[in-house]
Amino acid sequence: MVIILHQHIHEDDKSRLRNYLQDHGYRVKEIIGEEETIFGAVGPAVLDIRDVEVQPGVQRVIPISKPYKLASRELKQQDTVVSIGSVRIGGGRIALIAGPCSVESREQIMETARTVRDAGAVMLRGGAYKPRTSPYSFQGLGSEGLKYLREAGDAYGLPVVSEIVSPQHVDDMLAFVDMFQIGARNMQNFELLKAVGQTGMPVLLKRGLSARIEEWLMAAEYLMAHGTDNVVLCERGIRTFETYTRNSLDLSSIPVVKKLSHLPVIVDPSHATGIRENVMPMAMAGVSAGADGLMVEVHPDPDHAKSDGAQSLYPQQFEKLARDIEALCPVLHRELE
Amino acid sequence: MVIILHQHIHEDDKSRLRNYLQDHGYRVKEIIGEEETIFGAVGPAVLDIRDVEVQPGVQRVIPISKPYKLASRELKQQDTVVSIGSVRIGGGRIALIAGPCSVESREQIMETARTVRDAGAVMLRGGAYKPRTSPYSFQGLGSEGLKYLREAGDAYGLPVVSEIVSPQHVDDMLAFVDMFQIGARNMQNFELLKAVGQTGMPVLLKRGLSARIEEWLMAAEYLMAHGTDNVVLCERGIRTFETYTRNSLDLSSIPVVKKLSHLPVIVDPSHATGIRENVMPMAMAGVSAGADGLMVEVHPDPDHAKSDGAQSLYPQQFEKLARDIEALCPVLHRELE
Amino acid sequence: MVIILHQHIHEDDKSRLRNYLQDHGYRVKEIIGEEETIFGAVGPAVLDIRDVEVQPGVQRVIPISKPYKLASRELKQQDTVVSIGSVRIGGGRIALIAGPCSVESREQIMETARTVRDAGAVMLRGGAYKPRTSPYSFQGLGSEGLKYLREAGDAYGLPVVSEIVSPQHVDDMLAFVDMFQIGARNMQNFELLKAVGQTGMPVLLKRGLSARIEEWLMAAEYLMAHGTDNVVLCERGIRTFETYTRNSLDLSSIPVVKKLSHLPVIVDPSHATGIRENVMPMAMAGVSAGADGLMVEVHPDPDHAKSDGAQSLYPQQFEKLARDIEALCPVLHRELE
Amino acid sequence: MVIILHQHIHEDDKSRLRNYLQDHGYRVKEIIGEEETIFGAVGPAVLDIRDVEVQPGVQRVIPISKPYKLASRELKQQDTVVSIGSVRIGGGRIALIAGPCSVESREQIMETARTVRDAGAVMLRGGAYKPRTSPYSFQGLGSEGLKYLREAGDAYGLPVVSEIVSPQHVDDMLAFVDMFQIGARNMQNFELLKAVGQTGMPVLLKRGLSARIEEWLMAAEYLMAHGTDNVVLCERGIRTFETYTRNSLDLSSIPVVKKLSHLPVIVDPSHATGIRENVMPMAMAGVSAGADGLMVEVHPDPDHAKSDGAQSLYPQQFEKLARDIEALCPVLHRELE
Structure with a gap:
């Protein structure tokens, strides 16, 4: 110091x-x-x-020492590639993760899985336990939702990721998911980080709404210090004074994080913007800024979604996005996973 | 709408x-x-x-309806007074809660309890489970710390408050504390809010680092919707672009919250400023802005504290602060609890 | 309302x-x-x-009415295309504006003009009056700098843009520049907006560091209400809690602004990031997000620049960037101006 | 470094x-x-x-050197006391500056001057050139307003302060005001700072909406480097993510600034809160946090004010505030100017 x-x-x-x-x-x-x-x-x-x-x-x-060690580029010069089943995130590939905000029924998640797989997604997302700002909002299907998600993933050959909101759910979820997601509001829920880290499973770690880059990497350090090597960071927008957009997607964090850390970084343009029509340009921008992938909300019938319908893409919009990303890859000297 | x-x-x-x-x-x-x-x-x-x-x-x-109901002034016109043992928070009194950041030993918490009680504090605080940004920092004494805290509170007739960081700790802590504290980083840990709300116990709810006032009240709504009537809000600084201060203590939230809600609001000037010398002026400012009390970190030997020593007051500083607050009360037409 | x-x-x-x-x-x-x-x-x-x-x-x-009228999409459905000499900004083309932070000498600006024109830039930028946060920093060459800038623009067929910092400079600058630039710190310097608007000249209006999108459009409204139709907006990063990056480039503002207003929007990745190596990814991301062009700082010898050397591209870096943008255009169904 | x-x-x-x-x-x-x-x-x-x-x-x-020198506590250990006529700001006294947002007529400012003087104000404020976010709003009476302000100040023995918005107004205003005010939106209008600094007159320097403390002191440095010794800083709220309050009054800046600099600091609770009912608690809080005075908007008939009526106190409210501040002074070991 x-x-x-x-x-x-x-x-x-x-x-x-x-x-x-x-x-x-x-x-x-x-x-x-x-x-x-x-x-x-x-x-x-x-x-x-x-x-x-x-x-x-x-x-x-x-202070001059970085407080994180395991997550730092100093410790590991080459890019970490996180494997989730046969899918690899990091190392030059662009991975598309897609699915609904919430698993709402067996039919809904099966249909979504088929759609997004056909369009080019390599992983399936879907929430079963939903952290909602209002106690009166739909809170997710719980373990029933996880079961449907697993079934859909297996049916279409897509590894699945779902958000965990309490250390008490670890054991239950372990049977169903291939990757845990830590949400933005839980990024500094240290007990959750410890419990999830101890499983050794791959983790998708969203950036907190007001987390500095260093704090985000410290949250990754928590996971790694407790037993996981496979952390994928996910930029999803930060809270600023701007009110017209739901969050401000901080794409300048991407080149910074990639310099400071060996971990892969993806972008979630759906939560960042909150409105369907802005998802497409910000998805393109995220990949252009250097992200290793995207996590996008897609719903077969967004108008009747139980949560986040407004930011969910229609299936044909996701197909178009996947084609645009595919066209973008060679310009950036990268390739689709 | x-x-x-x-x-x-x-x-x-x-x-x-x-x-x-x-x-x-x-x-x-x-x-x-x-x-x-x-x-x-x-x-x-x-x-x-x-x-x-x-x-x-x-x-x-x-939107025009407020998303919170139970916490709103519309539902309940008169100020809520929260009782924790014989202590009442709200309704015109100024309550002083004091104690160390962490319980470090039986001796340390006993000595602090005696000191702060003699100076005028009516409740004792002390952390047993510490949410730390680094996995390598001191994480608290756990249930051993709770035992010492309880003992000190009983010895000096002070109800005790301690932070809870996981739903898994509820049962264990119920035996030891008179009030649960929800920390800033867990303000939107909804599973924790549900679990704590269900106990029906008094709760001290800190404002999240980037929580809008409405979200803070929604977190209170979570607690109330799950079973607690006794919520005390605590302003402790928000995250802004300013880097010279650790947080920006948002005292303008106090008159706003008191208009929107019937719940009492206190101020934590210790975490807000992070540096001892700024605690005193911000404590005075907080009470002048209309707060119903203060929560202040005091340590018998801050230079050897295991956490947050730099922001802990020396005992004689807390005595001076208590005297200054006492002198301030009549100017504000309020009285010390 | x-x-x-x-x-x-x-x-x-x-x-x-x-x-x-x-x-x-x-x-x-x-x-x-x-x-x-x-x-x-x-x-x-x-x-x-x-x-x-x-x-x-x-x-x-x-409030429900938008406070800006002339700048609004309601008033004018089709995109405004701003002409500066033979250059057009807006309407699907991508325009590259480049040049040094400050005009430092006749040689420096001549060499830069030649370089950036050869690489594909269509306009030349260069500061003569520099708004510096320290009174002890280099404040620019003043009208001598403007003369050199004009000369370089004429020599290489590039219209020129330079920042104006005081209403007192309007007459002097009119003789030299093709477009006025209003800097971020002067976005709400209303006297300057009035004086510049009255000239009827094209204006490049940077977003203020803490300007909401609506305030940015209100600043454009000031210019338009006083006589200019030709306003190009420029996103250059906002101030947030993040400290690792100099500013947070708010690319999500681009689709929003393009929906609210008919005015073209470009991105300045140089000031947004402050560091050369992040300019390239953020330039690509800006165009992918829908920007109508870029303004990039380029210096023939950044290591000896009198201001902002660290964020200035080397000539060969700008050449690479221009080629990458050219490759990106067809993916986005756009073309280079 | x-x-x-x-x-x-x-x-x-x-x-x-x-x-x-x-x-x-x-x-x-x-x-x-x-x-x-x-x-x-x-x-x-x-x-x-x-x-x-x-x-x-x-x-x-x-960096380790502070970029400001003249404004720093290192250069001058003792508090600066700024004299404006017979009024002194700084050095333990609490000065009350009051008046309307805008000078609207001779009668209005005369009546306000009498009222605020009787209540205890020692200086009169009033805007003649108004920086308004909309080009369609009332822009002030200009030099006619200055004349009335001067007249009212002379009639009631109150030195006057008014905002300057353009270097072109310096000469005109010199004949009328005792102190120049630099508004928040012009805090980094460096040409204005230079022009005002060169007059050698006392200056009230408001903090910019998104100015870090260091930048605020750098703006003071600009004034001082160009010829003024008499700078009074004014905290008036910063821009944050909170939307319920117009700005977030950053009272924690006060002890920080008083440690870093020898200049006096006052608080403007009117612009900070934007709503009358919050002015009183924040005024009390500001003085309790260590401010050397207050600048408060008062209007004889706020319901018909041409600008900022909603945040202007009724005369009787200002009288009450002045009495409350008087009662507060001995608690803080300070005295009213």
Whole structure:
């Protein structure tokens, strides 16, 4: 860490600070400038930087080590490719994950699975436990929904992903899903991260609404520190002052994350925009920005969907999107999974 | 809801829309202006507004019913006073809740309890399960910490509040705490809200880092819809573009919330600012803005705290703060609990 | 406007409110629901909605007319194509504008002009008056810079655009530029908007760092109401809580703006990201999201640039970008200007 | 500045970087840790940190010198007290500035001046040139308004402050005002800052809607570097994701600014909240947080105000507020100016 001292720090405070740091295992070097003096302290990263910041004579402390290790590009130079059954995410391919917001019935998910597979999707999504902002909204079919999802995935050869909302559901869901999804509102539900990480299963980790990139990678670190190597990050829009769009899809996070981390990153243009007509341009933009795939909501009959109908594509819209992405791939020197 | 139609909407689309709304139980009135035509639709609030928004000829839809009911001032005109043992929060009194970030040992929590009680606190706080952004940080003493907290509360006649981070901990914690705390990062952990709401116990509900006031009240609605009447809201700062402060304490939320809801609101200046020296002015400001109390971190030896030492007050600082709040009360025509 | 009344509004207050609105020329219709009563008021938009909001018995007021007219899609259904000399922006073409952050010397701008024209740019940018956050930073060459810019544009057949920072510079700049640029920090400098609008010249209007889409269009309205028809909007990133990127490029604004307004929109990936290596992916993403062009900073020798060197592309990088955009156009059914 | 190097930086790159920094006048010290190596470079602050950031082998650069000097607490330890006529702002006193949003007529401003003086205000505010988001809104009386304002100030012995919106108005306004106000939307209108700074007059500098504290102080630095010593900062709310309040009044900025700078800081609760009923609690909160004064909008007849009526206090409300602030002062060990 770098410690900027007050211009007029007492010599006593300075040596007390040096001892304090050395006692915690840091090596300290002093740099005296015309306007400021700084301590460079390298060591075991055991101190909360704010604890150093409140020491007498200290003006500001700047951390320099990244708090995440397992998720970092330093640890692993080459891109991680996450395998979910026969599907691989990362490493230059573009993977399309599609399906309804919620599993609503056996028929609905079977029909969707067939449609999206035919159009080019390689994985099937569908919510069974739905985190809804209102306690009065449809909360999902629960384990019945998982059963239908599994059946549809098996019928059409698509691995399935579904959101988990409580550590208590881990065992139940393990029997049905190929990949767990952690939703944006649970990105810092650390007990959930621990429980899901311990399964060793692949995880799709959505970025929280107000999560800085570093916090997102720290959530991935939680999963990895508890036992999973296979984490796919998913950008789905952040909360800003703009009110016309539901969220602001932060595509500039993609090149940044790909530099900081070896993990693959996909984009969810459906939740990001909340409105069907904006899903298509933002899907194209996401892949152009460097994403390793897309997760898109598709419903056979969006007008009667039980949740998120407005942002669900009609089947023929998804077919068009898949064709457009296919045409885009060679321009970006990438290929469809 | 109010539906703004496109200027050049086809008559067919208009009557289709009217039927669609009526089929869902809405009464519809049309208002024709020079520049725009609107439909006013009042009814059972069963439609997602976005589903109306994607109908042909619709420009924009504006919800008018509040999505929360039990938490709203409309339902209950008089202020709710939440009782936790002999302590009452709300209704004109100012309640001081104090204690360390984490329970670290029996001695530490006993000493803190004595100190804060002598200074004027009426409740004791202390974390046993700590949600930490890094998997490598101290995660709390768990149920051992709860035991010490209970003991300290009993020894000094202070009801105790502690944060719950997983539905799996409900039973265990019920034996030890007088009030559950839901932390900012779990404000939309709906499974946790359901589980805690079902206990019927008093709950301290922190505002999420990026939660709009309406979402905060919806989280309270979750608790209330599942069985608790006793919810105390806690403003603790929101995430903004400002980087100099850890969070931006949004005190303007206080008069707004008190108008929209009958629930009491307190302020946590410790987490809001993250730095001890700013806790005092923001505590004073919070009470001046109309808060019903404060939750403040106090540690007998902040320099050796295992978490959040930098924002913990020294005991003598808390004594001074309590005296200042006492002097402030008559100016605001309020009194200390 | 739609006025949501308090549930228990007095009849007196209701009729007073009705009269108040009618006195201001509004037609009022009442809609009585089970939970709420609303007034729909259509009329001349002369009242500040907050003035209605403070009337007794009013709970909330929702504006329904858009505050901008000239910039709106309602006024003009077809896309505006802005002509700057022989260059056209809008209407399906992709226009590349390129050049250095600042004009630094005659040689520098001549060399840049030649380079970017050869690579495919159709307009030349270059700052002469630089708005810098520090009073101690290089402030631009002023009118000398404009002269060099003009000369370079003429030499290579490229219309030129340069930022204006004060109404006092209008006359001076008129002799040199083909298009005025209004910078992000001046988007709500209304005196500047008036002065520039009165010239009738084409204007490139950058989005302010914290401007909502509606405010951005209102700034365009200012320009148009004072005499200019030719406004090109430019998305350049907004300020959010994220600190890893300089700004968050809000590409979801593009489909939204194109729906609300007939004006063309381009993207400035250089200022949005602030770092060269992120310019390329965000440029591709911007065009994929539907932008009508790009404005990119290019410098013959970025390592010695007097401002913004870190975000300026090397000439060969711009050549590659132009080729990639060219390859992208057919996928999007668009063509290069 | 502190330069964090890539773990695997080539020795060539390292020595090239060292030379590059030394050539620009920096002294460089290397600190080798287990996980990272850093360069500490102290020197003349001539390099844009991003120019260092793009050098090969560099991971990140952290500036350590503050970019503002004249506004900093380091330069001047004791609080600045700004004198405007006989009024002093700063140094422990609480100054009340009051008046209408806009000067609307001679009668209106005369009546307001008398009212606010009687209640305890020490300065009169009133807008003559109004920056309005809509080109179709009332834009102020211009120099006629300034004349009335001057007259009212003289009649009741109150120095006057009014907003300046263009460098072209400096000379005209100099004859009428005792203090210039720079509005939030012009906080980074650098040409305006230069022109106003050169007058040497006292300036009230509002914080921009999305200005970080450091940028606010940089705007003060612009004024001071061009000739004014007398700058009063004014917090008036920032733009956040919250939509229920017009802005989020960031009172935590007050203790921070008072630590970083010697300049006085006041609060404008009227623009911050936008609604009359929230002005009073936020005014109390602002003073409790440590502000040196308040600027409050008061109108003799808010229901007929030409701008911002909804946020203007009735005269009797201002009287009550002034009495409450008076009662608050001794609790805070401060006194009314």
